[in-house]
Amino acid sequence: MNRFIRIFFWAVSCGLTMSCQGFLETEPLSFTAVDNFYKSASDAETALRGCYSRVLNSYSVGGRGGIFYVADIGTDELIGNPYSTPDAGSNMDQFIFGRVVKSNINMRDTWSAMYNSIYAINNLLGQLPGITMEEGQRKRIEAEASFLRGWHYFYMGMMFGGVPLYTAVPHHPEQARSSLEEVMNQAIADLRLAYDRLPDETVSTPGMATKWAAAGYLAKLYCYLASSKISGTGRDLQFELNSYEWVPEQEFYQKAEILLEEIVTKSGLKLTRDYRTLFLEGAREQQREELLFTFLPSDQMRVGFGLNYYLLPVGYYGNGWGTCRPTYEAFARYDTLLDARAKWVLGGMGTEATVLTIEGKNYTRPTELKLANGVPYDGDYNITKFRMISSAVRSTDVYLGYYPLLRLADIYLLWAEARANSQGAEAGREILKTVRSRALRTGSAENLAKIQARYRKTDFIEELLDERSRELGYEQQRKFDLVRFNRYLSTIKSLSTTVGVWNGLAAGQLKNNLTPHQIWMPIPEEDEIINANLLPNNPGY
Numbered sequence: 001m002n003r004f005i006r007i008f009f010w011a012v013s014c015g016l017t018m019s020c021q022g023f024l025e026t027e028p029l030s031f032t033a034v035d036n037f038y039k040s041a042s043d044a045e046t047a048l049r050g051c052y053s054r055v056l057n058s059y060s061v062g063g064r065g066g067i068f069y070v071a072d073i074g075t076d077e078l079i080g081n082p083y084s085t086p087d088a089g090s091n092m093d094q095f096i097f098g099r100v101v102k103s104n105i106n107m108r109d110t111w112s113a114m115y116n117s118i119y120a121i122n123n124l125l126g127q128l129p130g131i132t133m134e135e136g137q138r139k140r141i142e143a144e145a146s147f148l149r150g151w152h153y154f155y156m157g158m159m160f161g162g163v164p165l166y167t168a169v170p171h172h173p174e175q176a177r178s179s180l181e182e183v184m185n186q187a188i189a190d191l192r193l194a195y196d197r198l199p200d201e202t203v204s205t206p207g208m209a210t211k212w213a214a215a216g217y218l219a220k221l222y223c224y225l226a227s228s229k230i231s232g233t234g235r236d237l238q239f240e241l242n243s244y245e246w247v248p249e250q251e252f253y254q255k256a257e258i259l260l261e262e263i264v265t266k267s268g269l270k271l272t273r274d275y276r277t278l279f280l281e282g283a284r285e286q287q288r289e290e291l292l293f294t295f296l297p298s299d300q301m302r303v304g305f306g307l308n309y310y311l312l313p314v315g316y317y318g319n320g321w322g323t324c325r326p327t328y329e330a331f332a333r334y335d336t337l338l339d340a341r342a343k344w345v346l347g348g349m350g351t352e353a354t355v356l357t358i359e360g361k362n363y364t365r366p367t368e369l370k371l372a373n374g375v376p377y378d379g380d381y382n383i384t385k386f387r388m389i390s391s392a393v394r395s396t397d398v399y400l401g402y403y404p405l406l407r408l409a410d411i412y413l414l415w416a417e418a419r420a421n422s423q424g425a426e427a428g429r430e431i432l433k434t435v436r437s438r439a440l441r442t443g444s445a446e447n448l449a450k451i452q453a454r455y456r457k458t459d460f461i462e463e464l465l466d467e468r469s470r471e472l473g474y475e476q477q478r479k480f481d482l483v484r485f486n487r488y489l490s491t492i493k494s495l496s497t498t499v500g501v502w503n504g505l506a507a508g509q510l511k512n513n514l515t516p517h518q519i520w521m522p523i524p525e526e527d528e529i530i531n532a533n534l535l536p537n538n539p540g541y
Contacts, residue, residue, distance in 0.1 A: 038124070038127040038128075038130075038131055039131070040131065040132070040133075041131060041132070041133035041134070041137055043131070044124065044127075044128060044131050044133065044141055045141070047120075047123075047124045047127075048124060048141055048144060048145060050120060051117070051120050051121050051124060051145060051148050052148065052207065052208070052296075054113075054116065054117035054120055054148075055117070055148065055151070055295065056295055057113045057116070057117065058110075058113045058114050058117045058152060058155070059295075059405075060109070060110060060113065064087045064089075064090045064092060064106075064309055064323075065090045065106040065109060065110065066106070066109075066110050066113070067110070067155065067159075067476050068309075068476060069090070069092065069095045069106050070095075070107075070110070070159055070476075070479060070521060071476035071477060071478060071479045071480055072310075072324075072474060072476055072478060072479070073092070073095040073096060073324055074095045074096060074097075074098050074479075074492075074510055074514075075478040075479050075482065075491075075492070076327055076329045076330065076469075076478070076482075076491050076492060076494075076495055077326060077327060077329075077330045077469060077473050077474065077478045078310065078324050078325070078326060078327065078330075078383075078474065078478075079096065079324065079325060079326075079327055079495075079502055079503070079506040079507055079510060080092075080093070080096030080097065080323075080324055080325075080506045080510075081322055081323055081324055081325045081502065081505075081506070082505050082506055084321065084322055084323045084324075086323065087323070089105065090105055090106040090109075091104045091105045091106055092106075092323070096324065096506065096510070097509045097510055097513055098492070098509070098510045098511075098512075098513035098514040098518065099513045100518065100521065100522065101522065101541070102522035102523065102524060102525040102528065102537060102541045103524075103525045103526075104522065104524070107521050107522060107524055108524040108525075108526055108527070110159075111160075111523075111524050111527065112524075114152055114155070114156055115164075115166075115171070117148070117152055118149060118152050118153075118166060118171075119166070119169060119171055121145050121148050121149045121152070122149070122166055122167060122168055122169045122171075123169045124141075124145050125142060125145050125146070125149075125167075125168075126168055126169050128141060128142055128145075139197055140197070140198070140199075142193075142197070143193060143194045143196075143197035143198050143209070143214075144194065144198070144208070144209040146190040146191075146193045146194050147190065147191060147194035147198075147209035147213065147214050147217075148209065149167075149186075149190045150186070150187045150188070150189070150190030150191040150194065150214075150217065151187075151191075151217060153165075153183050153184070153186050153187040153190070154184070154187040154191075154217060154220075154221050154224075156183065157180055157183045157184045157187065158224065158480050158483075159520070159521045160520060160521050160522075160523060160538070161180045161183075161234075161239075161241060161242030161520050161538060162177045162178055162179045162180045162182070162183060162241040162242055163177055163178065163183055163523075164176065164177055164178065164534070165178035165182055165183055165186055167186065173530070173531060174531050174532075174533050175531070175533065176533035176534070177241060177523075177533070177534055179240075179241050179242075179243075180241065180242045180243065180244070181243070181246045184221065184225060187221055188218065188221060188222075191214050191217050191218040191221065192214075192218060194209055194211075194213075194214035195211055195214035195215050195218055195259075198210055198211040198214060199211060200266075206284075206287070206288055206291055206294045206296060206402050207293070207294050207295060207296035207402075209293075210292070212263050212267040212269065212292055213292045213293040213406065215259045215262065215263050215267075216259075216263055216292045216293070216406050216410075216411055217293070217406060218256075218259060219255075219256040219259040219260045219263070219411070219414055219418075220256075220406070220410070220414060222252040222253065222255050222256035222259075223252070223253065223256050223414050223417055223418060223484075224480070224484050225244065225247045225249075225252055226247060226249040226250075226252040226253045226256070226421070227249075227417070227484045227485055228244045228247065228483075228484045228486075229244040229245070229247035229249040230249050231484065231485045231486035231487075232486055233483060233484055233485075233486045233519065234519060234520075236516060237516060237517060237519075237539045239538065239539050241536075242520060242538065250421075253418050253421045253422065254418075254422065256414065256418045257415065257418035257419060257421075257422060260411055260414055260415035260418060261415065263292075263408075263411050264408075264411060264412065264415065267292075267408075269289065269290060269291075269292065269408045270289050270290065270408065271289075271290055271408055271409060271412075271434070271435070271438050272286045272287070272289045272290045272438075273286075273438070274286065274358070275340065275341060275344065275438055275439060276344050276358060277358065277359065278290060278404060278407065279344075279385050279386045279387060279401070279404075280358060280359075280361070280363060280387050280401060281363075281386075281387065281388045281389050281399055281400050281401040282359070282361040282363075282389050282401070283358070283359055283361075283401065284401060284402055286359070287401065287402040287404070288402070290404075290407045290408045290409065291402055291404055291405075291406070291407050291408075292405075292406040292407060292408065292411070293405045293406040294402040294403055294404060294405055294406075295402070295403045295405065296402075297398075297399075297400045297401065297402070297403075305398055305399045305400075305403050306397075306398050306399075307320075307386050307398075307399045308320055308321050308397060309321055309323045309324065310322065310323055310324040310325070310382075310383055310474075311383055311385060311386050311474055312383070312384075312386055312387075312388065312399070313347060313351060313364050313366040313382060313383075313384040313387070314349055314350070314382040315349065315350040315351045315364075315366070316351070317351040317364050317390065318350075318351050318364045318366060318384070319364075319388060319397055320382060320383070322349075322382055325381070325382055325383075325502040325506075326346055326381065326382065326383055326502070327495065327500060327502065327503055327507070328375065328376070328496055328499050328500025328502070328503045329495065329496070329500075329503075330346065330469065330473060331346050331376060331381070331500070333466050333469055333470050334346075334470060335451060335454045335455070336374075337441070338440060338441060338447055338450060338451045338454065339439050339440070339441065339451065339470065340439055340440065340441040341439050341470055341471070343368075343369075344384065344385065345383065345384065345385045345470075345473055345474070346369065346381055346382070346383060346384060347366030347367065347368070347369060347381065347382065347384035348366055348367035348368050348369045348370060348380055348381055348382075349366075349367060349378075349380030349381065349382060350366070350367050350380070351364050351365060351366055351367065352365040352366070352367055355390045356387075361389055362389065362390040362391075363387040363388070363389060363390055364387055364388070364390050366382075366384045367380075369381050375499060375500065376500065376501065377501065378501065379501035379502065379505075381501075381502075383474055385473070385474055386399055386401070388400075404475055409435050409438075409471050409472070410468075410471075410472060410477075412431055412432075412434050412435050413432070413435060413464070413467060413468050413471065413472070415431050416428040416429070416431035416432045416464065417464055419431055420460055420464070425460035425463075428460060428464070429452065429456070429460075429463075432452075432455075432463075432464075432467055433448060433452065435467065435471055436448065436451050436452065436455070436467070439451070439470070439471070455467065461485055461487075465481055465482070465485065465487070468481055469481075483519045488518075488519055489514060489515075489516055489518075489519075492510060492511060492514050493511055493514070495507040495510070495511055497511070515540060516540075517538065517539045517540025517541070518540070520538040520539070521538070522537055522538055522541035523537045523538060523541070
């Protein structure tokens with residue numbers, strides 16, 4: 001293993017073992033002796049690797065919390081299992097039952113991790129001009145660091161709206177919140193710089209910022225903002241700080257469409273032939289074909305992703321714990337006779353005695369769902385999307401595959417959205433065909449026509465949201481999608497409490513507790529107390 005990769009894995013392991021600390025810290029967590037650390041180009045490269053490692057902490061994919069909670073739990077895809085004890089240490093129950101408050105531990109830790117990451121990035125960018133190195137290398141490091149900062153502010157904006165905006169160190173401890181407009185414009189500027197400066201390569205290292213990763217997130221941000229403006233997201237809350245009224249929606253959709261088409265035609269990425277391999281621990285080569293951005297695991301250091309709580313099959317061999325379970329609505333979106341994704345994403349409780357062999361590796365085989373009139377009836381259905389290699393002896397219970405943060409299927413779905421905006425719903429449906437073709441159990445022109453007809457909705461946005469859920473379910477997309485199309489509250493309120501076992505047990509409290517203000521997460525109470533300039537908090541908190 002070369003020095004570059006060794007340093008990266010060291011940084012990842014350090015990031016995973018550090019406890020969360022307040023964002024008011026005066027030095028980045030990954031480094032010591034900051035004053036004399038960045039002296040050479042090699043130091044700058046090491047610092048950049050440390051910044052990459054922080055994405056894992058910011059996203060919190062390795063444990064109970066982070067963006068997992070915000071974007072998945074308490075949506076129409078995932079609700080609580082009342083027979084499983086929620087983790088009091090991260091206030092999981094507040095997400096399950098739709099009653100998140102500003103003292104929520106998980107949101108405090110997510111806020112802290114995000115700002116620790118941003119500090120490390122700003123520190124690197126601030127010291128970069130004073131380091132002797134080739135100008136091309138300097139510009140590349142600046143572009144990668146800018147990508148990472150833009151990525152963080154994009155997620156901060158989606159979760160909290162307006163937040164303190166820092167682009168240099170030190171971070172002032174009494175910084176006021178900037179508006180959502182200022183935060184998202186900073187994310188746009190950072191991602192655009194990365195897109196403009198990073199090389200036009202069709203082969204890249206997974207987990208590293210590339211021109212196409214920057215293009216993908218930039219287009220995704222444009223679509224997020226344009227759809228929020230058109231849909232009137234948050235307008236009824238009358239909270240100016242988080243307003244979308246500044247968004248030039250048609251301009252943003254046009255820019256997104258150009259970028260998305262460029263990614264599809266020029267990036268060299270392709271939809272992996274077999275959908276299943278995107279979520280198999282031992283299928284990294286196939287995952288590389290489709291992923292624009294991901295986390296990097298480490299086999300040597302056994303550093304991976306703790307997906308046990310609800311993303312793995314529940315059962316001893318599946319290693320899942322079943323803390324949260326899928327809704328009936330998530331299951332019902334699939335045509336199980338046509339769509340192969342249905343039986344892969346959702347399965348029965350426990351595992352079969354036989355394993356499933358794919359690409360020469362063995363994986364857990366979940367039991368078949370028990371259905372009555374097409375409805376799972378015994379409560380033992382669970383998420384089975386990710387699979388770990390089946391082994392009699394396993395030294396870790398973490399998933400060591402590439403975890404999808406942004407992949408080409410999402411690019412196609414965003415392209416369908418932007419194209420429908422400019423040319424109409426039928427033009428958007430033509431692009432949806434590409435994603436649906438891969439999903440067919442038996443590929444043929446006849447079956448493609450059938451699934452197009454089966455999934456067609458009079459309201460194209462509803463059709464699009466359904467397809468995004470089928471393809472991207474449990475990949476931390478759903479709440480952000482529902483919010484940006486101003487359908488979060490109405491979708492949750494329409495959850496069944498009679499069809500589907502888990503709906504009957506858990507959906508009622510979620511529906512009763514949810515209010516319009518919960519499109520935003522609260523500014524953490526501890527930070528609000530320390531810094532009065534963070535007030536006012538988001539509405540309802």
